[in-house]
Amino acid sequence: MKKLLLSILLLLLITVSACSNNDNEKESNSTDKADETITYESEDGPVEVPANPQRIVVLSTYAGDVLKLGGNIVGADSWSIENPNFSEGLADAEEVSDESLEKIIELDPDLIIGLSTIKNVDKLKEIAPTVTFTYGKVDYLNQHIEIGKLLNKEKEATEWVNDFEQRAEKLGEEIKAKIGEDATVSVIEDYDKQLYVFGNNWGRGTEILYQAMELKMPEKVKEMALKDGYYALSLEVLPEYAGDYMILSRNNGSDPSYLESDTYKNIPAVQNGHVFEVEQRSFYFNDATTLEFQLDFFEEKFLQD
The missing domain is CATH 3.40.50.1980 (Nitrogenase molybdenum iron protein domain)
Known part of the structure; x- marks a missing residue:
């Protein structure tokens, strides 16, 4: 009987130890994943950015691209905050601008995105990796792919672009057939x-x-x-x-x-x-x-x- 109890106790200890090791391994893997980075080739040169950004601040124009790719936006410009299309995705985001540096610091972003015309870029870079885009430098669909590259989701962005092009072309043909x-x-x-x-x-x-x-x-x-x-x-x-x-x-x-x-x-x-x-x-x-x-x-x- 004592041998049986000892065997059961030993088995329980082994099981608990294995679960603990698994949890530690999962936590370690999660931490490693959060710490991973990629190099994005921006207009201003290579920028090291998180491979899986968790807290993104968008200061102009690109909130809808980030939301479409499942990005978590913690701060966004007033134009984006006021956009009805973004109301759900930005429900928990704070309104910020390129001048509200203290507020952005409090948001603890790991990535900042905006137009090349935003102010205080050098100061923003001290807060988190900052990438800016010149409006119109690439066309509107390639811009989404660039955001995809930045967020390490180029495949998802490219698939959406290809699908959207097909749907828009088809609808265009239907509209021309109706209106002339x-x-x-x-x-x-x-x-x-x-x-x-x-x-x-x-x-x-x-x-x-x-x-x-x-x-x-x-x-x-x-x-x-x-x-x-x-x-x-x-x-x-x-x-x-x-x-x-x-x-x-x-x-x-x-x-x-x-x-x-x-x-x-x-x-x-x-x-x-x-x-x-x-x-x-x-x-x-x-x-x-x-x-x-x-x-x-x-x-x-x-x-x-």
Whole structure:
């Protein structure tokens, strides 16, 4: 009986020891994984970044790309925080800017991402590895792949890009079949008491409409907005820039008085019910999350009965 009890006790000790070793090994592996780094070839040269970043701060533009790839954002710029498309992904994120250095330090980020125009880059680099991108240096889809490389998720980013291109091209063919190959589309925005029209690479869905779907741009828009990406205009000349279809990006708090003007009401797209209004904050960017929203919006509006 004593031998049996001793055997059972020995077995229990062995089991407990094995479990403890396994737990220690798991903890060690987890720690090692968290400490792993990769080298990202940025515009400014190689940067050593975490292979599996856990606390990311995004200071401009790229929050939707990071969220699409499953990144955990602990701090983001005000434009991203206010974007309805990001509300779930940024629910626990703090609003920060390139000047709120103390707040960023408190967030203890292991990676900081932003546009090349942000301030205090050298100081930010002292807080965590910091990578910036020049807007438009690569096209909107390759930009997502670059974010994928930075987050060590190039494969996932590339797969999304390939799939998105196919879906956008297919939808473009369906839209052209319905509205006609020669129908023109313009993207108009009212912002701070000013009207703007956009070219083919300034967010607001322009990349999808003009690049992916190859829908036609009004000649006047092509002349004035294609090079710089956007062009400010007055209400009086708006009819010259209006396409057969208009995407109207509006802020809910903006002055709607121009919508009641004869100039606006006499635009053919308005008279034909071909104006598709969208909430401005959700339409600004051309990141992967926003592109998905824009593609769904175009499918709903252009193909509606």
